[in-house]
Each structure stands twice: as C-alpha cells, then as structure tokens.
Amino acid sequence: MKSKQNLTGFSRRQFLKTTATAALATGLVKAGLSPTAARVLAQDQITLDLLTANWGGNYNELFTNIGTLFTEQNPDIVVEWEFVEDIHTTLLTRFAGGVAPDLALTYAVQANTLARLGTFESLNPYLEADNLDPADFVSALYQQGVYDGTLYALPGGADYFAMVYSKDIYREAGLDPEKPPVTLAEFMQYNEQILQKDANGNVTRLGYLPVSSHMPMWGYIFGGEWYDEENQKITANDPAIVEAFEWVYDYVKQMDYSQFATFSQRPGVFEPGNPFASGQLAHFIEGFWVYDALDSNSPDVDYGVMLLPTLTGAEVERENYMVGGWLFGIPIGTENADEAWQFMKFAFIDEAARMGVDTLNGPAYLPAIPAWEQGLIDTLGEDNRMSPYFTVFGQIAGYANRAWPAIPVSAYYTDELARAFDAVMIGEKTPQAALDEVTNNVQAELDAALAQQ
Numbered sequence: 001m002k003s004k005q006n007l008t009g010f011s012r013r014q015f016l017k018t019t020a021t022a023a024l025a026t027g028l029v030k031a032g033l034s035p036t037a038a039r040v041l042a043q044d045q046i047t048l049d050l051l052t053a054n055w056g057g058n059y060n061e062l063f064t065n066i067g068t069l070f071t072e073q074n075p076d077i078v079v080e081w082e083f084v085e086d087i088h089t090t091l092l093t094r095f096a097g098g099v100a101p102d103l104a105l106t107y108a109v110q111a112n113t114l115a116r117l118g119t120f121e122s123l124n125p126y127l128e129a130d131n132l133d134p135a136d137f138v139s140a141l142y143q144q145g146v147y148d149g150t151l152y153a154l155p156g157g158a159d160y161f162a163m164v165y166s167k168d169i170y171r172e173a174g175l176d177p178e179k180p181p182v183t184l185a186e187f188m189q190y191n192e193q194i195l196q197k198d199a200n201g202n203v204t205r206l207g208y209l210p211v212s213s214h215m216p217m218w219g220y221i222f223g224g225e226w227y228d229e230e231n232q233k234i235t236a237n238d239p240a241i242v243e244a245f246e247w248v249y250d251y252v253k254q255m256d257y258s259q260f261a262t263f264s265q266r267p268g269v270f271e272p273g274n275p276f277a278s279g280q281l282a283h284f285i286e287g288f289w290v291y292d293a294l295d296s297n298s299p300d301v302d303y304g305v306m307l308l309p310t311l312t313g314a315e316v317e318r319e320n321y322m323v324g325g326w327l328f329g330i331p332i333g334t335e336n337a338d339e340a341w342q343f344m345k346f347a348f349i350d351e352a353a354r355m356g357v358d359t360l361n362g363p364a365y366l367p368a369i370p371a372w373e374q375g376l377i378d379t380l381g382e383d384n385r386m387s388p389y390f391t392v393f394g395q396i397a398g399y400a401n402r403a404w405p406a407i408p409v410s411a412y413y414t415d416e417l418a419r420a421f422d423a424v425m426i427g428e429k430t431p432q433a434a435l436d437e438v439t440n441n442v443q444a445e446l447d448a449a450l451a452q453q
Contacts, residue, residue, distance in 0.1 A: 046339050047078045051091060051101040053326075054083035062359045066347050069354075073346075077339050088114075091331070095119055100331035103340040106153055108144040111327045112406035115147035116453060120329035123151045126341045132349070138323055138364045140403040145327045153327035155364030156348045157356070160323060160396040161217065161285050162389075163309075164269075164294075167302040169194060169205065169282040180306035182313035184221070188251060194282045195255065203259040206275070208283040210248045211264070212421035216414075217285070218244040220320045220402040221310055226413075227405035232450065234443040236417065237435040245424055245431035252425050260425065272297050288376070288393045289360045291386035305389035307396065318399035325364060362397060369394045408449035413442045 050067070054060065060083050067079030082101070084090045091104045091114070106114055114120060123145075127133075134142050137155050145153030167177035173194045181187040191207025198204050219226060224240035227233070235241075252260045263281075267274040270293040275281035277298035285308070294303065310317035328348070330340045347355050352363035353371035357379055363372050373390040380387055404410060420434035429437075 045076050045078060046336055047080050048103060048336055048339055048343055049101040050079055050081050050103045050343075051087065051094070052081060052083055052105040053087045053107075054085050059359070065358055066351070066355055067343075069351070070343055070346050074342065077343070079343060091119070092117075095331055095333075098333070100333055102330070102334045102336045103328055103343065104331055105156070105326055105328055107326050108141060108324055109404055109406055109410035111145045111153040111329065112147055113408050114329065115145065115150075115152035119331055120152040121332055121334075121337055123154055123330070123341070126345075127151060130345060130349075136366055138325075138366065138397055138400060140323050140401050141325050141327070141364050144403055144406045145329070153329035154344050154348060156326055156328050156344075157359070157361030158323050158325040158364040158397065159287050160362045160393040160400065161287055161308070161321075162392050162396060163306050164276075164284055164286055164290065165304055165306060166276065166279070166282045167304050168279060172279075173282075177302075177304065180304065181309050182307070184247070184309050184311055186313075187309040188247075191251065191283070192254065197255075197259075201256070201259075203255050203263065204280065206255065206263055206281050208251070209260075209263050209275075209281060210252065212418040214285055215244065215248070215417060215421055216404055217308065217322045218248065220322050221308060221317070222247070223311065223320065227407065229405075232446065234413070234439050234446060236413075236420075236438040236442065237432065242431045242435055245421075245435065249424050249431060257426055269293055269297065274298070277301060288362070288386065288390060291380065291384065292360075294385065303385060305386070305392045307392060315399075318396075319401040321396055321400040322402040322404070323396075323400040324404065325362070362393060366397065369397050407446055408453070409442060409445045412445050413438075416441050 052063070055063075060081070064079075064081050067081060071078050087105055087107070088110050091100070091106070094100050100119075134151075138158050141155040141158050142151070145151055145155065163180070165180055170177040170180075170190075173190075175190060175193060181190050187208075194205060194207035195203070196205035216226065219238070219241040222240040222244040224238040224244065225235050226238070226241070228235050255263075263275065269276050269284055269286065269290060274297060276284060277300075279301075294301070307318065308321060310320065328344050330337050330344075334340060348363070349365050349368075352365040352368035353375050355361065356363040356368070356372045357375035363369065373394045376390045377387045405413065407413070416438045420429070420438045423429040423434050424431050
C-alpha cells in the first residue's frame with residue numbers, strides 16, 4: 001500500500017535521508033560492526049517527518065509524548081515533530097517544492113481544500129483494510145476530510161463546546177442551580193432574571209456575553225445553513241440565521257450597547273480578574289479544557305456545565321450542534337505512507353482516548369469517548385468541579401452534526417461575519433442588511449477562489 005513515487009527525480013528529501021543513513025552506517029562500522037550489519041541496522045529505523053501547528057510550548061510537549069509512546073511500541077519508527085505557525089501555507093510550499101512531510105495536520109476548514117488541490121493520499125484503502133467505517137467518527141469532522149467520496153484526512157482532535165454556568169449566581173437570582181435552561185426562550189428568561197444594574201444604569205451582573213465567534217453555533221441551532229454545498233452558494237442571509245442575529249441584538253439592547261462594550265473589554269475566563277470569577281457573569285461557552293483556567297482563576301465559583309439550549313429542547317435539535325477540530329493527512333509522494341498511517345491509527349484510533357486525555361483534546365473516534373471521559377476523571381480526580389460534567393462533552397460528540405463550511409475562503413467568511421456582528425450590535429445595520437452584505441462579499445471571494453482551482 002505504498003504511495004506513488006515522486007516522478008520528478010531524486011528529491012532533496014531523499015538525498016538527505018540517504019546521506020544520513022550512509023553516515024550512520026559509517027559510524028556503526030567504526031564501532032566494530034561489519035559493513036553489511038551496519039547497513040541493515042542503519043536502515044532499520046524509519047523517521048516520520050510530522051508537520052503540525054505550533055500550539056505553544058506546553059501543548060506541543062504534550063503532543064510529542066504521543067510520538068514517544070508510539071516509538072516505545074514500534075521501535076523501528078521514530079516520530080520527528082515540527083511545529084510551525086502557518087501550517088497550511090508551510091505544507092503547500094513544501095509540497096510544491098517536492099519536500100513534503102510524511103504526515104501533516106490540517107484544520108477542519110482547510111482539509112477539504114487540500115484534498116481538492118491533490119495534496120493528500122486517499123485513506124480509503126487503509127480504512128477498508130482496518131475495517132473502519134465513517135460511522136466510527138464524529139460525522140461533521142469526518143466529512144471535512146472527504147472530497148468526491150474519498151477520505152483524504154483522518155479526524156484527530158475535536159472541539160466540543162458547552163455552556164458553563166455559575167450555580168452561585170443562579171442561587172442569588174432565585175434560579176434552581178440543578179435545572180439549567182434547555183430552550184432558547186428559557187435561556188433568555190434566565191438571563192433577564194440574572195441581569196442587574198446599579199442606580200446609574202451600569203450593568204453589575206450579566207447573564208451572557210455574546211461574541212461574534214458564537215454566531216456560527218447559534219445560526220445552526222436556529223436551524224440555519226451557512227453554505228449551500230451543492231450549488232456552491234454562501235447563505236449567511238438564511239432567514240434562520242437572520243433570526244439568530246435578531247435574537248442576540250434584542251438581548252444586547254436590554255443592557256444597552258455601551259454596557260455590552262464595557263463588558264466585552266473585561267478579561268476573559270482564561271485571565272485573572274474575569275467577571276465569571278467575580279460573580280458578574282453567569283454563562284460562557286467553552287470546551288472542557290477550560291477546567292484548568294477555572295481552577296487557576298475562578299477557584300471559588302460553584303459552577304455547572306450544560307448542553308447549549310435549542311429552539312424547543314428536543315433531542316433531535318442537538319444534531320445542529322457545531323464541532324470544530326483538526327485532521328491529519330498523508331501528503332502524496334512520501335515513501336513512508338504505510339508507517340504514517342500506522343502512527344495515525346495508533347494516535348487517533350487505537351489510543352484516541354489516551355491522546356485526548358494527555359493532549360487536552362476531544363477524540364473524534366466515537367468508540368473512544370467513554371474511555372476518554374473516564375480518563376479525564378481519573379486524571380483530575382472526582383473532586384474536581386469539572387469531573388461530573390465530562391459526560392456532557394461526550395454527549396455533544398454523539399450529537400454534533402454541523403461544522404463551519406469547508407471552503408477556500410472560510411477565514412474571510414469568519415472575518416466578514418465578525419464585522420457584521422459589530423455593525424448589528426451598535427445599531428449601524430439591521431441583521432438582514434448586514435447578512436446580505438456578508439453573503440454578497442463572501443460569494444464574490446468564493447467565486448474568484450474556485451475559478452483559480
């Protein structure tokens with residue numbers, strides 16, 4: 001199942017690899033081994049060149065531990081990690097230069113584009129050989145790595161988002177801390193009951209602080225579609241998405257935009273002195289990894305975690321939950337495609353639960369979810385405030401069926417959406433006008449991008 005050979009000749013990467021092998025063999029001969037034995041030993045270990053994103057020193061170190069564990073069980077394969085700032089551009093540049101890595105990370109919104117550009121090997125033969133099925137993975141994330149019916153990038157880590165809420169504030173506001181809202185109407189009722197202002201009209205306690213990055217989630221939860229894949233059309237002005245914007249705008253008006261802006265400048269939950277820690281904010285949306293920040297910055301808050309509310313609270317509506325994440329693909333031309341797959345299967349399927357626990361990621365391989373939940377509890381201890389709620393994130397893994405559109409201009413789409421959000425919140429534009437503009441602007445960029453492919 002080896003990949004296609006590079007037909008352009010003896011690549012720089014092949015030259016470096018051969019030179020390194022020869023040097024090692026020479027060293028072994030000097031150590032007293034026969035030339036034949038030295039060559040065998042020197043060529044016996046394969047080094048996988050793995051290109052991934054730079055997530056920062058601590059997180060990078062956690063990730064390299066997975067490679068170490070893999071090599072302990074597969075002594076003939078060493079994983080060599082390289083962490084870069086712009087993974088997408090770096091990969092395409094090296095691929096074009098004929099020195100692509102053996103394995104490369106890609107974010108969900110880029111995986112499909114890379115597949116269309118012919119960057120990655122087909123993974124279908126590996127799935128078939130190992131009896132793996134698309135239903136084994138988080139559907140929305142799996143589909144990000146599919147192009148024209150073929151899987152080119154395997155889901156590795158998933159981002160599952162839930163709502164963290166302050167039980168302390170619930171009690172102060174006369175709400176049952178063990179019965180968080182399940183519908184959007186209830187959620188707004190809770191926020192209205194929580195909202196407090198002083199004699200001068202300044203907000204002293206807020207239920208929820210909306211931000212532009214939440215709008216993709218709310219748009220889906222309202223039943224909207226951000227993209228018509230069949231017709232390659234941007235649909236930011238879908239009536240349900242317009243309704244989601246109107247819902248948020250009506251909420252912001254209750255506190256006055258100036259107060260909203262003031263709260264938006266406060267430190268976030270990952271920083272000391274944030275309003276959640278001081279009892280001034282009741283709800284925020286985040287992934288399970290926030291437990292560490294809460295332990296550091298909000299040690300005294302009694303909090304809970306709930307599923308995001310939906311229109312009616314019906315379970316079927318939770319399929320509109322959105323998931324993000326990252327995948328790994330095998331660039332075309334590598335001589336180590338089989339070994340690259342071996343590592344991917346180890347890290348993101350066989351040991352997916354351990355990968356998630358050790359690297360603070362959500363596994364995208366569904367059978368690993370129960371072990372992942374228990375592994376987090378075992379790691380943090382049952383007394384940690386987050387431990388009773390890891391199952392909430394596991395539930396989201398089973399429900400989530402939406403993802404941000406995997407199109408060449410996805411980042412531009414996000415930027416335009418943020419601009420529209422600001423325009424709506426300050427009252428400069430209506431939701432309809434702002435989203436019509438987003439639709440037109442992003443469609444023009446998408447048409448231009450598709451024309452170049």
